[in-house]
Amino acid sequence: xxxxxxxxxxxxxxxxxxxxxxxxxxxxAVGQDGKARVVNEEACVNCGFCEPHCPDFAVLVIPGETDxxxxxxxxxxxxxxxxxxxxxxx
Amino acid sequence: MAxxxxxxxxxxxxxxxxxxxxxxxxxxxxxxxSLVRSVHALGLAKDDVVIVAGIGCSGRIAxxxxxxTVHTTHGRALTVATxxxxxxxKLTVIAVMGDGDAFSIGGNHLIHAARxxxxxxxxVLNNFIYGMTGGQCSSTTPEGAYSHxxxxxxxxxxxxxxxxxxxxxxxxxxxxxxxxxxELDALMAEAISRPGFNLVEALTxxxxxxxxxxxxxxxxxxxxWLKSSCLPVERYEKLEDRTGKLPIGTFVRRDxxxxxxxxxxxxxxxxxxxGGAA
Ligand SMILES: Cc1ncc(C[n+]2csc(CCOP(=O)(O)OP(=O)(O)O)c2C)c(N)n1
Ligand code: SF4
Ligand code: SF4
Ligand code: SF4
Numbered sequence: 001x002x003x004x005x006x007x008x009x010x011x012x013x014x015x016x017x018x019x020x021x022x023x024x025x026x027x028x029a030v031g032q033d034g035k036a037r038v039v040n041e042e043a044c045v046n047c048g049f050c051e052p053h054c055p056d057f058a059v060l061v062i063p064g065e066t067d068x069x070x071x072x073x074x075x076x077x078x079x080x081x082x083x084x085x086x087x088x089x090x
Numbered sequence: 091m092a093x094x095x096x097x098x099x100x101x102x103x104x105x106x107x108x109x110x111x112x113x114x115x116x117x118x119x120x121x122x123x124s125l126v127r128s129v130h131a132l133g134l135a136k137d138d139v140v141i142v143a144g145i146g147c148s149g150r151i152a153x154x155x156x157x158x159t160v161h162t163t164h165g166r167a168l169t170v171a172t173x174x175x176x177x178x179x180k181l182t183v184i185a186v187m188g189d190g191d192a193f194s195i196g197g198n199h200l201i202h203a204a205r206x207x208x209x210x211x212x213x214v215l216n217n218f219i220y221g222m223t224g225g226q227c228s229s230t231t232p233e234g235a236y237s238h239x240x241x242x243x244x245x246x247x248x249x250x251x252x253x254x255x256x257x258x259x260x261x262x263x264x265x266x267x268x269x270x271x272x273e274l275d276a277l278m279a280e281a282i283s284r285p286g287f288n289l290v291e292a293l294t295x296x297x298x299x300x301x302x303x304x305x306x307x308x309x310x311x312x313x314x315w316l317k318s319s320c321l322p323v324e325r326y327e328k329l330e331d332r333t334g335k336l337p338i339g340t341f342v343r344r345d346x347x348x349x350x351x352x353x354x355x356x357x358x359x360x361x362x363x364x365g366g367a368a
Pocket of ligand 1: 145146147149163164188190191192215217219220221222223228
């Protein structure tokens with residue numbers, strides 16, 4: 001299996017920090033704009049914590065590189081934006 | 091795991107305003123997810139599920155899910171749920187209530203729903219406070235805790251929801267937390283499947299109204315507290331020192347028919363008698 005993809009939808013994220021606090025691999029950080037971002041995607045082990053624990057359904061983990069299942073949410077973020085967000089230091 | 095978030099989207103009403111109305115880190119959104127996953131796991135059709143909500147932040151859950159939904163008045167969700175179940179026993183009826191809703195203003199309805207064993211699932215989102223109206227104490231606010239209506243600390247003792255519902259005669263009683271969310275999913279599915287009245291207490295942090303006044307620095311701290319203080323009832327019972335600990339799991343499993351079934355049986359028996367006599 002390839003690398004896991006982790007996506008945060010900023011429109012729905014409220015920056016509560018649950019994902020950042022509990023992810024065993026420190027994949028997330030909450031930025032100064034009050035939104036979580038993915039800062040360490042490579043480390044994700046698809047442990048299953050973040051998706052059901054995000055109170056706002058704002059995290060998506062796509063296991064493996066090949067599985068590019070799009071999110072049905074209309075506010076779903078373009079994966080390209082995610083890369084851009086990564087470059088901003090939290 | 092992607093299916094978890096995607097599954098939720100299949101059940102949300104996308105014409106509603108998102109994100110959810112709840113405060114950042116409010117556990118209610120996690121309970122909403124758990125409710126959806128448990129219904130999905132049981133393979134129930136959306137049209138066969140009815141969510142009856144009371145008033146409170148917790149009651150807002152009904153607005154977001156694409157089941158049959160009724161938003162009732164404060165404390166009265168179980169009365170409406172009882173009517174729906176009696177009128178159409180084939181429906182799966184779930185009453186979603188806050189602790190104030192279910193045990194303060196609606197406490198009397200709750201004990202009688204349990205005594206009658208109407209085949210309804212009561213999902214009680216216990217955040218120990220009245221969230222929506224600004225942080226007044228509820229009947230589950232722990233002794234000594236701060237609220238706007240007991241600024242020197244709660245003098246009254248809190249209801250133990252599990253023991254109260256057990257004593258009232260419910261078929262099933264369980265407690266879970268939004269931190270232990272996979273277990274909560276399973277508790278919900280079990281409760282929905284069991285005949286008779288089943289109650290699931292979901293402990294869900296309200297940092298805005300409860301946590302802030304009670305020494306928690308953030309919503310995350312409240313999740314850490316749930317993580318460290320709640321443990322499965324089997325392990326809890328073996329503890330020598332239970333101070334500050336809370337058991338989670340299923341506490342009551344009784345084999346009873348729901349009131350709607352007993353009523354149908356009675357009608358059938360009466361019809362047979364009438365038929366026989368004619
Ligand atoms: C008959 C009636 N009395 C009082 C209110 C005001 N009220 C609205 S919500 C609420 C309490 C909410 O607390 P809870 O049920 O615990 O739900 P939460 O908001 O914490 O989820 C109260 C007292 C009302 N709407 N109707
Ligand atoms: S748990 Fe969800 S809402 Fe909270 S910071 Fe993470 S992505 Fe945002
Ligand atoms: S699945 Fe687990 S490891 Fe991956 S981002 Fe989520 S919490 Fe972190
Ligand atoms: S007031 Fe409390 S219960 Fe209501 S949305 Fe905010 S955190 Fe949740």
